[in-house]
Amino acid sequence: MSPAPDERDRIRAAMDRILQETAQHSNGALTIVALAQEAGVPRNALTQRHPDLKNDFYTQVRARGQTPDSEIRLRRQIVKLMELRAKDAIELAQLRTDVEQLVRVVNQLTMHNHQLLHALSQPDSPVRALPTHPHPGRSD
Structure with missing residues (x-):
């Protein structure tokens, strides 16, 4: 399936909405999943067809002094694992x-x-072996 001709434009517009905290079609999280949902495109559109836009999104997030939600989750997981x-x-x-x-x-x-x-084993040993009695229900 080929991408829609306006796919890149929709992704850019979705990036702007998310970064301005005015998301309309997603939860506005700083993730590729939310960006794809906001743009109305499948996630692989960002990971396979337009990785430059994905990278640009994360660059803009970091430039604003924010940390992508996926990175926050990974950092929490690292702390737990440590x-x-x-x-x-x-x-x-x-x-x-x-x-x-x-x-x-x-x-x-x-x-x-x-x-x-x-x-x-010594003949004059004071040590004596005690007789053993079989345990009930056990065959030795």
Whole structure:
């Protein structure tokens, strides 16, 4: 489908309305979605057919000292992700500490078990194995 002959003019007029905060056909957000809606064109008209107008829109937004809404959302998301990453780093450090402690405990128990098995294997050992009783419903 080819673009309407006045598509660029409609986009420019929509840019003016949004930047002057007089949007008529959109919510007036500083986004490409709102610009496309305001101009009555599909979003891909700005991203594929007229990327120069899209870039010009964002340039004008920044020149007025404003930040595009999409950038504001992305910055908020970055902050949230950085907070999550910091929390994950704390949790990871704790898990590493826990693993080190568990490895030490396993090594101590293994050494103790070897000592007990060795003592049990001696004929004059005071260590005695206790008889085991099967658990109900369990086959060993």
